[in-house]
Amino acid sequence: MTILPTITLGICSDTHGEQLPHWPGHKIHAVLHGGDVYHAPTLAHGDNYANPRAWAAAQSVPVLAVRGNHDYRDPDGFLDLAEDISGRLYRIAAGLWVAGVGFAPEWYCDTPGERDLEPQCRDLIRMASRQVMPGERIILLTHYPPRLPELPCDEASAGCAYGCVADLMETLGPIAVVFGHKHDWFGLRWRRAAGTLLVSPGPLGGVLTIRANSEVVFEAGTAFNDDKNSVDSAESTR
Numbered sequence: 087m088t089i090l091p092t093i094t095l096g097i098c099s100d101t102h103g104e105q106l107p108h109w110p111g112h113k114i115h116a117v118l119h120g121g122d123v124y125h126a127p128t129l130a131h132g133d134n135y136a137n138p139r140a141w142a143a144a145q146s147v148p149v150l151a152v153r154g155n156h157d158y159r160d161p162d163g164f165l166d167l168a169e170d171i172s173g174r175l176y177r178i179a180a181g182l183w184v185a186g187v188g189f190a191p192e193w194y195c196d197t198p199g200e201r202d203l204e205p206q207c208r209d210l211i212r213m214a215s216r217q218v219m220p221g222e223r224i225i226l227l228t229h230y231p232p233r234l235p236e237l238p239c240d241e242a243s244a245g246c247a248y249g250c251v252a253d254l255m256e257t258l259g260p261i262a263v264v265f266g267h268k269h270d271w272f273g274l275r276w277r278r279a280a281g282t283l284l285v286s287p288g289p290l291g292g293v294l295t296i297r298a299n300s301e302v303v304f305e306a307g308t309a310f311n312d313d314k315n316s317v318d319s320a321e322s323t324r
């Protein structure tokens with residue numbers, strides 16, 4: 087059996103043309119952005135504008151991203167430097183893949199429907215069956231959350247999570263799922279009974295550490311950025 091090194095990833099999502107995190111003191115192997123790099127209604131930049139292309143250029147490691155519903159244009163050329171892995175499998179290290187689910191409509195709209203994401207989920211299952219070898223690990227990076235019982239989708243948030251993404255997750259068996267889109271879940275994480283870590287990093291981001299034994303740990307950005315008193319959710323297990 088191959089002994090795999092510990093891999094450390096900088097993760098974030100939903101930066102919406104503003105905050106872009108950094109990972110001081112961490113040796114990052116790659117950066118994963120869970121989509122909504124831009125803020126569609128204000129593609130003309132606001133006061134707190136931060137250029138995502140310059141941020142991607144400042145990273146000395148691969149930057150992988152999926153498209154969110156706000157990313158129907160790429161006015162700053164972020165994706166000239168970052169890798170758009172929406173609907174793709176990307177091998178980031180020996181024995182470690184990232185599967186990407188992202189979707190941006192032709193024009194801005196709140197959310198895609200299941201039918202918009204289903205073909206991509208099917209393609210990813212087909213690709214993984216051909217490319218991912220037994221014993222290799224997958225991280226699922228998806229702008230759109232899987233619809234799972236442990237995620238607090240209430241009436242008001244119906245439509246925020248997707249059955250086809252949950253089905254994809256059950257088939258791929260990822261060690262971690264990193265997702266965005268749902269702003270009131272930022273900074274939260276959940277651990278499934280099978281061990282899969284579900285993480286919503288949000289714009290403050292965080293660090294995902296994958297140990298050789300496939301254990302995955304998330305440290306929220308609030309833990310190492312300025313505001314140490316911000317909410318850093320306790321991990322719930324079910």
Ligand SMILES: [Zn+2]
Nearest residue numbers: 122154155267
């Ligand atoms: Zn979104």
